[in-house]
Amino acid sequence: MVQVLSTLLQVEKKSKQPVYLQIANQLMALIRSGTLQTGYRLLSTRQLATLLKVHRRTIVQAYDELLAQGWLQSHTGNGTFVAKNLPEIQLSKKEIGNEKVIAPAEKAGFRFTQQPHLDRAFLRSSTRLHLDDGFPDPRLAPLEDLSRAYRSQLLSGNPYSRLGYGDTKGSLWLRQELSAYLNETRGMKTSPENILIVRGVIMGLYLVSTALLQPGDHVVVDAPGWFGANMNFIQAGANLVRVPVDEHGIDVAALEQICRKQTIRMVYVTSHHHYPTTVALRADRRLNLLKLAEQYGFIIFEDDYDCDFHYLSKPFMPLAGADPAGMVxxxxxxxxxxxxxxxxxxxxxxxxxxxxLAKLRRIIDRQGDQMLENAIAELLHTGVIQRHLRKSVRIYKQRRDLFCDLLRSQLGDYVKFQVPDGGMAVWTEFDPNINLISLAEKALQKDLYMSNGTSGIPAGNSFAEPPNSSIRLGFASSNAEELEESVEIIRNLLGNL
Incomplete structure (x- = not known):
């Protein structure tokens, strides 16, 4: 056993982990694997110190650690032993015939079912150029103001209340500022008690789906639509009912026909700038949708992900601002x-x-980042965010106009599109003969990210909508030079097809 220990116990003196813990952890692993059986008498501290060429005090510390955890037992004058109350462990088997060595860090020893609707690639673009899904330009963000506000939250006030647990609904200050902001800019009639701070729209969807949907409920989603929302409804056990979207938004007349035939629990809409097509829900359809919700008793989940970025005129008021019955x-x-x-x-x-919903949020995420929430509240209170939005809208409109001019002049033979009234992307229809997957792969080789038309959902996923020839090309996160270079890359690639 001395020879075995000399090969199995290795000491890395340059490691950040103390040597005594290295030895203790390795001895623990040998006991777990059955190499050192219950009742086995260990080497004396002096013998093991000599064997490993470390100070005897280091071995004493290692043994003391294992004694404290119950892995070892010490008998005065008789030595140190592997604890007898441990279950007897058989030596682990190596690969025999078709039997594989178990790798517990890689593969679970228990069974579980992987749900196919969760198979969706993460958007993690690291390219220099990007015509993304419609993201903002972080170079424009008021980061210095946010940094100052965050620092102020960390250092000022009563530390016990500031750095302790807070309201599950979120920072009261942020809810107060948001209530005033939404009432002023969205025509809503809210109080702080009407608002729950969440990590993002996707968390809001999860909470509503988990709390308000039952397995078998019917949820209306738009087609084409956002698979991120659909994933939440499927996860809750709901049945998706797809309703088409045209140039005026979701077809409310088609929805009414569906409501006459079956019970609808929820309707999901992006009323302001529909995702992915960017079209706005026309006024008459908005009114009819609210009437249908009241008549048939279904919930409207209104995802207003980029309301502030409208270029043609003032943004449409949300459905929530005209909701007479509390359905939104x-x-x-x-x-x-x-x-x-x-x-x-x-x-x-x-x-x-x-x-x-705040009660449900408590069991999955006790509260959000109160420091960040209060920092954003400060930026709303001082008008920093409002000024940032005015500046961003002006810049993004310029980028939209430039990008649409580039699409028209450089790619006019390959694409069709409508200039969006708002949002951060252009819904672009490519010639059906163009293989978007191949085009996106070649663009990636040129350090340009663009969608390949599959929304990151693996082929064969029965929950996904079939890929088509239209994709979102985001313009907001790129400056003029980057947009010009990106379009030039696509033009050259298309010219070589």
Missing amino acids: MYCGSFTKTISPAFRVGYLVGPVDVITY
């Missing part, structure tokens, strides 16, 4: 306002529902 759950975030890295959003609804 309204959700937005600061993802498009500042940057996706700052996970602060808001879910707005009747007080009784918000209070209930």
Whole structure:
């Protein structure tokens, strides 16, 4: 056994982990694997210190650690032994025939079912150029103001209350500032109690789906639509009912026909700038949708992910602002306002529902980042975010106009599109003969990211919509030179097909 220990116990004196812990952890692993059986008498501290060429005090510390945890037992004058109350462990088997060596860090020893609707690639572009899904430009974000506000929250006030647990609904200050902001800019009639601070729209969707949907419920989604929302409804056990979208938004007349035939629990809409097509829901359809919700008793989940970025005129008022019966759950975030890295959003609804959802939020995420929430509240209070939005809208409109001119002049033979009234992307229809997957792969080789038309959903996933020839090309996160270079790369690639 001395020879075995000399090969199995290795000491790395340059490691950040103390040597005594290295030895203790390795001895623990040998006991777990069955190499050192219960009742086995260990070498004396002096013998093991000599063997490993370390100070005897180091071995004493290692043994003391294992004694304290119950792995070893010491008998005065008789030595140190592997504890007898441990279950007897058989030596692990190596690969025999078709039997594989178990790798517990890589593969679980228990069974579980992987749900196919969760198979969706993460958007993690590291390219220099990007025509993304419609993201903001973080170079424009008021980061210095946010940094100062965050620092102020860390250092000022009562540290016990400031750095302790807070309201599950989120920072009261942020909810107060948001209530005033939404009432002023969205025509809503809210109080802080109508608002639940969440990590983003996706968290708002999860809370509403988990709390308000039952397995077998029917949820209306738009087609084409956002698979991120659909994933939440499927996860809750709901059945998706797809309703087409045209140039005026979701087909409310088709929805009414569906409501006459079956019970609808929820309708998911992006009423302001429909995702992915960017079209706005026309006024008459908005009114009819609210009437249908009241008549048939379904919830409207209104995802208003980029309301502030409208270029033609003032933004449409949300459905939530004209809701006479409390049927709308309204959700937005600061993802498009500042940057996706700052996970602060808001879910707005009747007080009784918000209070209930706050109870659910508590068991999955006790509270959000109160420091960040208060920092954003300060930026709203001082008008920093409002000024940033005015500046961003002006810049993004210039980028939209330039990008659409480039698409028209450089790619006019290959694409069709409508200039969007708002948002951060152009819904672009390519010639059906163009293989978008191949085009995106070749663009990536040129350090340009663009969608390949599959929304990151693996082929064969039965929950995914079939790929088509239209994709979102985001313009907001790129400056003029980057947009020109990106379009030139696509033009050259298409010219070589």
